[in-house]
Amino acid sequence: MLRIEGLVKQYRTGDRALKSVDLEVPGGQVMALIGPSGAGKSTLIRCVNRLVEPTSGRIQLGELELTTLGSRALRRARRRMGMIFQEYALVERLTVMENVLSGRLGYVGFWRSFARRFPQSDVDEAFRLLSRVGLDHMVDKRADELSGGQRQRVGIARALIQDPELLLVDEPTASLDPKTSRQIMRLVTELCEERGLAAIINIHDVMLAQMFSKRVVGLQLGEIVYDGPPEGLTAEVLTTIYGEEDWSATIRNVDEDEDGVEAPDDAHAGAASARHPAAPAREEDVVGGM
């Protein structure tokens, strides 16, 4: 469904963020992309929807080659890809409903959107999605009145109302506490399953990646160094991705969590994620301190 071949991104500063990445994501697959900060995870998914212009390589969504699209065709293609952001990226002074409906902007004309008169079917779908993510009582609240977890739920609804085939998810839990992180990851993966969506989820929390996806891809300095099932993430593999560290706690915790998904033990999750040496521990530290 999504096929990336020989993707290179070199920034103007000369940094090669991606060095010839090949990656294929079949329809309906939820894939976790792990790796330390600066590995190029964010650059990779931003190349797909061209928030970042790739230097070279090919990216195909279905039959459509994305890297050569003109602005009009790009807008059309972007409707097929929903994006979820680390800091939620809701428009803070708009209401929850306006934020969700902004996901339909690619489908409606300017004056309709300007007058906030979206087609009834869009409004129905927005209400349905908001109730699915548990926020139908907050329709007219302004986005800046919501908590982090609630904002991310609105972000998810905004991405889904586009009726996409692919979700690009950039560190969805990095600003959330451990419990909310799991709830959000569970919601994203459930919704992907319900709708048969493919997803690339950037995440630096290895445990969450293992818990919620069947395929994990490890990126290190712009190259894919691991591509396989979550069980394959051994201490050696994690060392290749992140560097030398005592990984035993992370791996052991994964085993415990396999049974504990229903009643997640959040203290463990927090402790374990703080152990990732190369990953920026700042968000977890903030959470841990609260």
Add this chain to the structure above:
Amino acid sequence: MPAPARVWRKPPFIKDPRLRWGLWLAAGVYLAFALGTLEVNWNRVADGIPRGQRFLASFFPPDFASRWAEILDGIYESLWMTVTSTVVGIALSIPVGLGAARNLSPLPVYLLCRAIVALSRTFPEIILAIFFVKLFGFGPFAGFLALSVATVGFYAKLLAEDIEDMDPDQAEAVRVTGASWFQWLNYAVQPQVMPRMVGLGLYRFDINFRESAVVGIVGGGGIGATLLTAFDRYEFDSAAAILLVIIGIVMAVEYSSGWIRRQVQ
């Protein structure tokens, strides 16, 4: 034996001590010379004080009654000038401001719009008013044009700067939905800049009203013209009334704009 205490001082802003003290010295010497060349003739100051007292005394009591019709006409004209020039100025500022925001516009458009802003900011309202009075003759139309042009320089610059300071994540999030450029402006840019722009619009209204009194003095119509006439006729009591009316209106605008700004946050 305890370790000797380690001394710490805030590092100076200018590292080189010669440069640091040299700058202080240069500033001091210049100030001394500047004060030295300022010739104060204390005799003239002494003569001026009672004259000033007489002048101020002639303002009292302010006379609202005898020229009330003219005052009212002047105020109406000034308000008309203020409202129209603020509205027209802001309307013209929006495209210029969008063009002058580096994160929205390509370089040629950016440079052009910045040039427009710089040009209209170069001339103060009074110079613009003299210019337009020469072009179009006496009257409020010249004042209206002067204030409109001045509003563009002020408002477009601040709009562009506010757009450049907006949160890029929110803008990206709306862009990736496939929104068109105008939809993106309406959903991502406008909500972010709107409250500040409403506040600045009211502030500009306030400035335009005060400036309408100034442009009137050079022939741009409005309450300034009435004020000038009062001075020319040595009707200082009427002039005092006019000044009090201006102060009253400026204060009313000031308080109401503060209140409105709090409402739109």
